[in-house]
Amino acid sequence: MKQYVIYKRVSTEDQGKSGHGLDAQQRDIDIFLEKFSDVPFEVAGTFQDIQSGADNDRPELAKALDLVRKIGGELLVAKLDRLGRRVAHIATLMDDKRVKLRVAQMPQADKFQLHIYAALAEQERTFISERTKAALKEAKRKGVRLGGLRDKTMKRNEAIQHKADAEAAKVMRIVGPLRASGQTLSAIAETLDSMGVATSRGGTWTATQVSRVIERGQK
Incomplete structure (x- = not known):
């Protein structure tokens, strides 16, 4: 067993x-x-x-x-x-x-x-970190007060995250049971489109977008 x-x-x-x-x-x-x-x-x-x-x-x-x-x-x-x-x-x-x-x-x-996936995920996190450092360095060169920049950015990001979380929670009421029943991401995307459920940008669904909703619902 x-x-x-x-x-x-x-x-x-x-x-x-x-x-x-x-x-x-x-x-x-x-x-x-x-x-x-x-x-x-x-x-x-x-x-x-x-x-x-x-x-x-x-x-x-x-x-x-x-x-x-x-x-x-x-x-x-x-x-x-x-x-x-x-x-x-x-x-x-x-x-x-x-x-x-x-x-x-x-x-x-x-x-x-799994090893390849782990390596790619680590590379992505490293790149995001370096991109953030580069943006802060450029802002400092232009004389932007970084404290104020971070505060505004954090508030804006929090608002975006809250909105995305709320939208994902609504969609997960449909996606969750479909995924639990064994449906593929592509099949779920087609179901959402057929139900008239729009994406956050008002477009049609793809397997990747469904995957992101599931990821957000698991945080």
Whole structure:
């Protein structure tokens, strides 16, 4: 019988107390177990940390990995970034022959594909960081008060984020059940269009846009 050890992580104590993010992770894991897992199976243990993904010293993850090695099971996470944000850390886990890794959102991905995904995600975060530094440097050269710039930017970004979160929450009422039933992202996009549900910009839906809505709904 296949055995899974479930691991979930949220970034802050508040998220851990409120359950924000944990329900979304559990939903993805439940979908994987129902739609994609070999049967029969059993969940041998569930662990969760309330720590930043940049922190590799996570006690509950260590316990989950110990159990995986002990029973020869698979470590099951909702998203790859729940294991960490550093590709080196994720690569170390993948290189451990006693650890089998399964990601609910990428049910068919093998270790090589997961490694590539982790590397690309890290590159994207590095580029975004450098782009932000370059923008601040240019603003400073032009004499812009960075404190004021940051305050205005943060307020504008918060407003945009709140609006996007609200819109995503509405759409997820439709997308969530469709995804849980096993529909593809493209099929969901077609359903939204047929229902007359417009995107945030008033356009038609694509698989990528549906994926972004799901990602936002899981934060």
